[in-house]
Amino acid sequence: MPQRAVVPAAAEGTPGDSAADDQRSRGLLHGAATRIGGLWLLLALTVVVCGLSIAVGTRAIGLGTVWQALTDNGFPGDEAVVIRELRVPRTLLGILVGLSLGVAGALMQGHTRNPLGDPGLLGVAAGASAAVVLAIFVLGVTTPAGYVWFAFGGALAGSVAVFAIGSSGRGGATPVSLALAGAALSALLYALVRAVLVSDSQTLDSFRFWVVGSLAGRDASIAWQVLPFIVVGLVLAVVNAPALNLLGLGEDVARGLGQNVLLARVVGIASITLLTGAATAACGPIGFVGLVVPHVARALTGPDHRWLIPYSALLGVILLLTADVVGRIVVRPGELQVGIVLALVGAPFFIALVRRKRLVGL
Amino acid sequence: MTAGGSITTRSTPQHVDKRRTVRIGPLSGVVRTRQLLLPVVAAIALVLVSAVSIGRGDYPIGLLDVLRTLVGAGDQTQQFIITELRAPRIVVGALVGLALGLSGALIQTFARNPLASPDTLGINAGASAAAVAVIVLGGGSSAAAGLLGGLGLQVAALIGALLTALLIFVLAWDKGVDGYRLVLVGIGLGAVGYAVVDWLLTRSDITDAAAATVWLTGSLNARTWDQAWPLALALLVLVPVALALSRVLGVLQFGEDTARALGIRVGRAQATVVLVAVCLAAAAVAAAGPVQFVALVVPQVAVRLAGGSRPPLLASGLLGALLVVGADLLARTVLPVALPVGIVTAVIGAPYLLWLLVRGRRSIT
Numbered sequence: 039m040p041q042r043a044v045v046p047a048a049a050e051g052t053p054g055d056s057a058a059d060d061q062r063s064r065g066l067l068h069g070a071a072t073r074i075g076g077l078w079l080l081l082a083l084t085v086v087v088c089g090l091s092i093a094v095g096t097r098a099i100g101l102g103t104v105w106q107a108l109t110d111n112g113f114p115g116d117e118a119v120v121i122r123e124l125r126v127p128r129t130l131l132g133i134l135v136g137l138s139l140g141v142a143g144a145l146m147q148g149h150t151r152n153p154l155g156d157p158g159l160l161g162v163a164a165g166a167s168a169a170v171v172l173a174i175f176v177l178g179v180t181t182p183a184g185y186v187w188f189a190f191g192g193a194l195a196g197s198v199a200v201f202a203i204g205s206s207g208r209g210g211a212t213p214v215s216l217a218l219a220g221a222a223l224s225a226l227l228y229a230l231v232r233a234v235l236v237s238d239s240q241t242l243d244s245f246r247f248w249v250v251g252s253l254a255g256r257d258a259s260i261a262w263q264v265l266p267f268i269v270v271g272l273v274l275a276v277v278n279a280p281a282l283n284l285l286g287l288g289e290d291v292a293r294g295l296g297q298n299v300l301l302a303r304v305v306g307i308a309s310i311t312l313l314t315g316a317a318t319a320a321c322g323p324i325g326f327v328g329l330v331v332p333h334v335a336r337a338l339t340g341p342d343h344r345w346l347i348p349y350s351a352l353l354g355v356i357l358l359l360t361a362d363v364v365g366r367i368v369v370r371p372g373e374l375q376v377g378i379v380l381a382l383v384g385a386p387f388f389i390a391l392v393r394r395k396r397l398v399g400l
Numbered sequence: 401m402t403a404g405g406s407i408t409t410r411s412t413p414q415h416v417d418k419r420r421t422v423r424i425g426p427l428s429g430v431v432r433t434r435q436l437l438l439p440v441v442a443a444i445a446l447v448l449v450s451a452v453s454i455g456r457g458d459y460p461i462g463l464l465d466v467l468r469t470l471v472g473a474g475d476q477t478q479q480f481i482i483t484e485l486r487a488p489r490i491v492v493g494a495l496v497g498l499a500l501g502l503s504g505a506l507i508q509t510f511a512r513n514p515l516a517s518p519d520t521l522g523i524n525a526g527a528s529a530a531a532v533a534v535i536v537l538g539g540g541s542s543a544a545a546g547l548l549g550g551l552g553l554q555v556a557a558l559i560g561a562l563l564t565a566l567l568i569f570v571l572a573w574d575k576g577v578d579g580y581r582l583v584l585v586g587i588g589l590g591a592v593g594y595a596v597v598d599w600l601l602t603r604s605d606i607t608d609a610a611a612a613t614v615w616l617t618g619s620l621n622a623r624t625w626d627q628a629w630p631l632a633l634a635l636l637v638l639v640p641v642a643l644a645l646s647r648v649l650g651v652l653q654f655g656e657d658t659a660r661a662l663g664i665r666v667g668r669a670q671a672t673v674v675l676v677a678v679c680l681a682a683a684a685v686a687a688a689g690p691v692q693f694v695a696l697v698v699p700q701v702a703v704r705l706a707g708g709s710r711p712p713l714l715a716s717g718l719l720g721a722l723l724v725v726g727a728d729l730l731a732r733t734v735l736p737v738a739l740p741v742g743i744v745t746a747v748i749g750a751p752y753l754l755w756l757l758v759r760g761r762r763s764i765t
Contacts, residue, residue, distance in 0.1 A: 206758050222753035225693065229746035232617050237737055239610040246601045246609060325591065374599070381595030385588045389571055392584040 066338050073345055076338060080352040084133075087359045091129040092121060094363050096371050127258040132359045132376075134261055135253070135321055138268050138313035140354020141275045143328025144335065144346050145313075148282040149306045150216070156329040157314040160216070160307075163323035164224035165196020166315070170248055171231045175241045182256050185248060186263050186319045193315035199223055201307060251324040251377025253362050264316040271312035272351075278306045279343040286341060324377045326384025327354050333391065435715070438706045442718035449722060450494065453729040454486045492623040492687055493728050493741065494721040495631045497694055499684035501720020502642050504695030505702070505711035506677035509649050510670065511579030517695040518681035521586035522568055523561050524690035525593025527682065530560025531689070532597050532612045536604040553615070554627060554686045561682035564589060569674065577670045618691030618742025620728050627687045634683040639717070642676050646713050649673065653710060691742045693749030694720050701752075723748070 067073045093104045099117045107118035108126075139157065146155040169192025173179045179188065204219035235242045281302035284292040289299050317324065335349035358376065361383065365374035420431045451470075455461045461469075461478055468474050469482050504517045518524055534556040568589055572582040597616070601609050614621070648669045651659045656666050681695065698720040699711030705719075706712045727744040735744075 203754060203758060219754070222750050225746055226750035226754070229692070229743050229750065232613070232746075233739055233743045235613050236610075236617055236740055236743070239606055242609055242613055243606045246598070250598045250602055375602070378595045378599045381591050385592040385595075388588040388591075389585050392581055392588065393571070393574065 073339060077348060077352070080349065080356070084352055084355050084359075087356050087363070088129050088133065090363050091132060091359045092125045095120070095125060095366055096373070123257075127261060128253050128256065128362075129359065130258070131256050131261045131320060132253050132362055133355050134265065134268055135317045135324065136327065136355035136358035137351045138271065138317040138354075139324060139327035139358065140331040140335075140350040140352075141272060141347055142310045142313040142317075143330075143354070144332040144343065144350040145275055145278065145282070145306050145310050146328060147332045148286065148343055148346075149303065149310075151286070156325065157310055160310065160314070161196035161200035161220045161223045161227070162193040162311065162314045162318055163196075163325075164227040165192040165194070165199070166190070166318045166323065167231050167249060168192055168227040169195070171234050171241060171245055174244045175234050175238055180244045182248070182321075183260055183263075186260055189322075190264070190267070190315050190319035193318050194311060196223065196227065197307070197311040197315070248322045250375040251322040251380075252373075252375040253321050254373060254375070256321060260320050264320045267312045267316040271309045271316065274305050274309035274312070275347055278302065278309060279347050282306065282343040283341075286343075322377065324358075324380060326380045326388070327357055330384050330387050331357055333387075432707065435706045435708060435712055438702070438712065438715040439718050442715060442722055446494065446718060446722045446725065449726050449729060450490050453490055453725055453732075454482055456729065456733050457481075457486060488624045488628050489620050489728070490725060491628045492631065493620050493724045495628065495635055496620075496684045496688045496691060497698075497721035497724030498639070498717040499631070499635060499680040499720075500691065500694040500724070501698040501702075501716040501718070502639065502713060503677045503680035503684070504720070505699040505713050505716035506642060506645070506649070506673055506680075507695070508699050509653065509710045510673045510677070511583055512653070513579065513583060514700055516579070516583050518677075518685070519690070519692060519696060520583055520590070521565075521678075521681075522588075522590035522593060523565055523586075523678060523681050524685055525590040525597070526564025526567075527557040527561035527685040528616055528690060529593040529596040529600075530563075531557040531615055532600050535612045535615065536600045536608050554630070557689075558682055558686035561685050562678075564593065565678040565682065569678075575667075577667075577674055582674070614740055615689045617740040618689040618745070619740035620688055620724075621740070623688070631683055631687045634679070638676055638680050638683070641672075642680065643713055645669075645673055645676065649710065649713075689740075689742065691724060692746040694723055694745050697749040697752055698723055 067076050092108070093099065093101060097117070097120060099121065103115075103117050104121055106113045107115075107121040142157040143155075146157050146160075149155070166189040169188040170185050173185060173188040179185060200216065200220045200223050203223065204216035231245075235245060281292075281297055284295055284297045285299065285302060287295075292302075293299055314328070331350050331353045332346065335346050335353055339345040339349050358380075361379040362376040365376050365379040368374055368379075420433070422429055422431055451463055451466050455463055455466045459481055461482065465474060465478060466482065469478050474482070500518065507516045507518065507521065508514055510516075531553055534553055538552070568582065568586050569577070571589075572578070572585040574581070597612075601612060604612065648664060651662050651664050652666070652669060652673070654662075659669070660666050684691070699716045702716040702719050703711045706715055723745060724741060727748065728741045731739050731741050731744045
């Protein structure tokens with residue numbers, strides 16, 4: 039009986055409906071000019087969403103005041119402080135995190151050739167959670183700024199461990215063995231997290247606000263701390279794009295065309311780890327961006343990763359900031375954390391995806 | 401060397417047992433000793449571990465005294481402690497384990513997937529969301545403490561679990577239930593459930609949040625006959641149905657077409673299997689909270705111990721009971737801090753899964 043894992047195996051060798059594939063594979067936008075136009079359009083949308091993120095909030099501030107606070111550094115008043123000290127850093131962080139998660143999702147789905155591949159599968163969130171819980175419990179760290187390095191370290195350690203375990207079985211690091219290793223290691227780490235939370239309610243009190251994933255309460259220094267890692271991750275992602283296109287033809291074909299398969303895998307996983315690790319470090323575990331965004335991008339551009347990656351990046355920013363703005367509006371004067379809004383919006387999308395026949399047949 | 405080139409063709413040594421057969425007149429059948437023996441051994445071990453577990457606590461009672469009390473010949477103090485305080489806990493633990501083991505075996509066989517279980521199906525998430533909502537929104541912290549022992553929480557969790565199950569079923573239905581789609585829809589709904597839980601936790605009083613966290617871990621603390629009786633009644637109906645499904649499950653394994661050719665009404669059979677599995681899991685989560693990993697790991701252990709092509713149902717149930725009662729005993733006696741049983745089962749279960757992966761990818765189920 040062939041093993042069927044939760045996550046579908048690679049599409050290689052599946053007798054697919056090639057005619058439908060051809061139609062689908064090109065995406066909505068054909069030709070370089072159209073696609074560049076599309077990118078400009080997305081960029082314009084991103085700017086609009088950024089504007090919304092700065093202008094909309096618990097405290098109603100007129101557009102004129104917003105503009106003056108942004109352009110005139112000396113503009114006085116509480117409202118200018120809210121704009122400059124709270125909303126602008128929050129928006130910048132949202133841009134960074136959205137970029138990272140969108141690109142990481144595109145890479146993850148490309149490498150696993152799995153439409154359900156999510157960066158979280160690599161054990162990043164579980165590793166970060168365990169590290170943060172220990173930091174709170176053992177060292178008494180209680181601020182988002184204090185969590186950053188622990189979360190980042192935990193995320194790195196988690197994904198390295200998952201990769202090591204997933205590739206140690208017979209057959210090497212296949213998408214299925216990676217997903218299984220991620221599930222098992224996550225379960226173990228979450229047991230550790232629970233053990234601490236159950237026995238110490240003070241730790242729970244801090245941890246419960248971290249684990250939902252939020253852009254709120256992060257000052258500008260956090261964005262600066264994670265910025266270098268995100269830049270390196272993005273560069274690696276761009277470098278990885280042509281190799282991913284070759285890997286999409288199957289490992290053997292890619293090798294035959296002169297691609298160093300192992301190198302491409304390592305670069306890809308390093309990039310995914312850096313990007314998701316940095317994003318998780320900055321604002322806690324945020325799901326579904328990495329899962330949903332590449333699908334939308336692929337519908338627009340087709341499977342060419344050189345286009346897919348920039349599209350995913352911009353779409354990631356748009357989705358994350360929109361979710362954040364929605365979270366600020368729906369339960370005024372309170373706020374719904376961005377991670378929760380995304381799960382509530384993302385899950386129906388995911389289910390709709392699963393119900394499509396083609397996916398189920400993978 | 402990368403994957404692909406270095407795979408040696410080391411075949412798994414699977415020697416075929418010489419099968420004993422029985423013939424009675426025109427009937428004949430294969431006797432699989434291990435499959436018959438395993439439930440018996442598991443049942444005996446369960447009784448022994450339960451007896452030891454009943455004896456342990458602030459007021460230790462010797463094993464012989466425990467057995468004597470259980471048959472009705474102990475003194476009054478021991479009688480009270482055992483039947484009113486400790487027995488319900490053990491009974492709830494054993495029944496929860498039984499339900500989870502059976503449920504896991506059913507779902508894994510049906511989905512043909514060793515990772516499928518009530519944990520991945522989102523049933524636990526639905527029950528958790530409902531239960532945490534009751535704890536957090538149901539009033540102040542004192543009320544939460546009262547509710548934890550009472551029936552309100554159990555009913556809420558049960559309703560949450562069943563509603564989620566219904567939703568999963570409806571969303572995964574497309575001229576039949578594909579096991580694979582069922583699991584994926586479950587993952588999606590599970591994410592929603594846990595997002596709701598996380599959100600409720602951030603909005604709650606810290607005392608409520610702590611109580612909710614204990615419930616979310618799966619615990620046997622403060623369980624009384626109030627929890628044991630509804631669970632026992634549910635199992636009284638569900639377990640015979642589950643065991644009766646064994647033959648149908650065996651046929652379904654060959655694939656839908658073959659099953660149909662052999663005279664099984666596939667759609668109805670699949671729906672029954674999923675329904676029974678879901679109800680078992682819902683009853684368990686209502687009584688003790690989401691106890692992790694029992695449903696995932698136990699069927700896989702059982703299939704390895706018993707041999708055969710799929711998890712044996714009865715043995716999975718009994719081993720599940722053994723695991724939960726044993727883990728509870730460990731948590732109460734060996735560990736320095738009294739941890740909820742759900743953590744112990746995860747700590748036993750997760751490394752097992754990792755070991756399976758490192759050892760190589762044997763085809764499972």
